[in-house]
Amino acid sequence: MSTPWPRASYFNDGTAAARHAMEDLELVERANWLELYRRKSDDSYWRLTAAEKYEQRFLIRIENVQGWSSFDSAPLERQLLLERRGGLGKEACITQGCSQPVVLGSAFCLEHTYERGVRK
Numbered sequence: 780m781s782t783p784w785p786r787a788s789y790f791n792d793g794t795a796a797a798r799h800a801m802e803d804l805e806l807v808e809r810a811n812w813l814e815l816y817r818r819k820s821d822d823s824y825w826r827l828t829a830a831e832k833y834e835q836r837f838l839i840r841i842e843n844v845q846g847w848s849s850f851d852s853a854p855l856e857r858q859l860l861l862e863r864r865g866g867l868g869k870e871a872c873i874t875q876g877c878s879q880p881v882v883l884g885s886a887f888c889l890e891h892t893y894e895r896g897v898r899k
């Protein structure tokens with residue numbers, strides 16, 4: 780029996796959680812700074828951003844293996860960012876022309892915070 784993993788999560792090298800996950804993953808393919816893994820215990824597929832390229836790595840479940848390297852995980856990453864920050868604030872984003880509420884701890888809305896390269 781294997782515990783289900785969240786659809787998307789932060790992957791932090793050197794942590795017990797990351798080591799534990801890696802024990803269950805085998806590398807299938809690499810492309811464009813992305814790595815495709817198969818989870819041995821339930822035969823599911825997962826994508827990890829390459830360690831050399833990205834400051835923050837994400838472990839994302841891939842439903843369609845065919846298009847694994849082009850799958851757009853930005854919405855899932857934005858959702859994680861929002862959850863990690865604890866939600867939205869009352870003020871509006873300071874980007875000109877944007878009236879979306881800010882992410883807590885940011886002067887920008889979710890879209891514009893993410894756009895600036897912030898991932899957590």
Ligand SMILES: [Zn+2]
Binds near residue numbers: 873877888889890
């Ligand atoms: Zn904005």
